[in-house]
Amino acid sequence: MIVNSVLQNTSVKFSHFVDMFTYPLRLSHYLELINPLWTKHSLQAKVVKVWDETKDSRTITLKPGRGWRNHRAGQHIRVGVAIDGMRHTRTYSISSAPNSKDGLITITVKAIPEGRASHYLVRKLKKGEYLPIGDPQGDFVIPDAIPVHPLFITAGSGITPIMSMLRNYSQEFRVLPDIQHIHYAPHAYDVIFGKELENLNKNQKNYNLNRIYTREFKGNDSGLQEANPNNIADKRSQNLHFHADQLEALCPDWREREVWACGPATLLDAVEEHWEKAGLSRKLHTERFRAKLIDTPTDEISSGQIKFSKSNVDTNSDGVTNILRVAEDAGLNPKHGCRMGICHGCDCKLVSGSVRDLRTGVVTNEPGETIQICVSASIGNIEVEI
Numbered sequence: 001m002i003v004n005s006v007l008q009n010t011s012v013k014f015s016h017f018v019d020m021f022t023y024p025l026r027l028s029h030y031l032e033l034i035n036p037l038w039t040k041h042s043l044q045a046k047v048v049k050v051w052d053e054t055k056d057s058r059t060i061t062l063k064p065g066r067g068w069r070n071h072r073a074g075q076h077i078r079v080g081v082a083i084d085g086m087r088h089t090r091t092y093s094i095s096s097a098p099n100s101k102d103g104l105i106t107i108t109v110k111a112i113p114e115g116r117a118s119h120y121l122v123r124k125l126k127k128g129e130y131l132p133i134g135d136p137q138g139d140f141v142i143p144d145a146i147p148v149h150p151l152f153i154t155a156g157s158g159i160t161p162i163m164s165m166l167r168n169y170s171q172e173f174r175v176l177p178d179i180q181h182i183h184y185a186p187h188a189y190d191v192i193f194g195k196e197l198e199n200l201n202k203n204q205k206n207y208n209l210n211r212i213y214t215r216e217f218k219g220n221d222s223g224l225q226e227a228n229p230n231n232i233a234d235k236r237s238q239n240l241h242f243h244a245d246q247l248e249a250l251c252p253d254w255r256e257r258e259v260w261a262c263g264p265a266t267l268l269d270a271v272e273e274h275w276e277k278a279g280l281s282r283k284l285h286t287e288r289f290r291a292k293l294i295d296t297p298t299d300e301i302s303s304g305q306i307k308f309s310k311s312n313v314d315t316n317s318d319g320v321t322n323i324l325r326v327a328e329d330a331g332l333n334p335k336h337g338c339r340m341g342i343c344h345g346c347d348c349k350l351v352s353g354s355v356r357d358l359r360t361g362v363v364t365n366e367p368g369e370t371i372q373i374c375v376s377a378s379i380g381n382i383e384v385e386i
């Protein structure tokens with residue numbers, strides 16, 4: 001311990017000493033040229049493996065560099081992707097369990113339609129590349145005092161933070177605690193981590209997985225479970241998406257369970273509504289991929305021109321698309337982080353005109369006011385300090 005701390009102090013003093021001669025750059029900037037994982041000024045990760053999970057999703061194994069602090073199961077990280085000279089930042093859940101012996105982590109990415117960064121990561125990213133990453137963040141985690149009866153509700157790539165939790169459980173316990181899991185996917189072959197989930201279901205008596213294939217009437221083409229084991233959906237308007245009767249049949253004690261749900265907005269909206277009606281919202285934890293937006297009445301939408309004053313670029317806006325996306329489509333690269341209205345990494349000044357917050361509908365029209373461009377759309381002509 002003492003030796004370690006002496007070495008650490010010596011290395012800090014040495015790097016400060018060298019920084020005096022490399023000013024205005026720091027030693028860390030030169031180290032980046034040799035090995036990006038050695039830098040201190042920005043956290044980087046090396047891609048050590050890519051693995052295609054399904055036709056449109058991929059697990060990327062990363063070796064984070066200096067400064068990485070371990071994550072908690074269920075947390076996410078920001079990942080930077082350079083495409084055609086522009087840096088795009090996206091947020092992805094970590095799918096691996098914390099505290100891996102080899103120091104590696106995984107993220108699992110699904111290519112979404114028109115998703116520039118996700119397409120790059122799923123289709124083009126190569127082993128050996130480096131990606132800038134952020135610290136692990138988020139409170140979609142299981143508290144240290146482990147709940148006795150978790151219910152997981154997931155769909156599509158919403159499985160990723162839950163997979164980290166399941167892997168964490170598997171590392172910690174020989175026998176998993178009582179877990180109910182409902183997972184939705186269009187078809188059996190779309191289930192990310194399908195084999196691993198199936199094995200857990202087979203080998204862990206307390207883990208009960210219900211897979212629901214929303215586009216298969218009777219999906220049993222790969223040995224996976226029937227689309228709906230109780231045929232409830234078949235009898236009732238063939239609705240295979242989340243609904244009250246289905247939940248009651250698959251998990252009759254849902255009221256007693258602490259719930260973690262992750263997936264597309266339609267699923268989470270339905271789940272939130274259901275738990276709210278039951279007066280049990282306090283038991284529900286949700287993780288969204290995108291901000292929850294409200295529907296703007298059509299007669300309030302006003303297209304127009306956006307002037308990006310610092311860049312001297314003018315472009316058209318449909319009055320619905322967020323300003324960050326409009327700027328990127330115009331070839332600009334505004335700073336940003338989560339793209340969900342959480343981190344304020346995209347804050348910038350409104351010079352003139354009005355913008356609407358797409359989550360709340362609140363209109364801002366004060367010149368000089370700070371706006372979050374990832375969740376704001378223009379109303380008519382505006383000017384923004386970008």
Ligand code: FES
Nearest residue numbers: 337338339344374
């Ligand atoms: S990018 Fe995080 S709030 Fe806009």
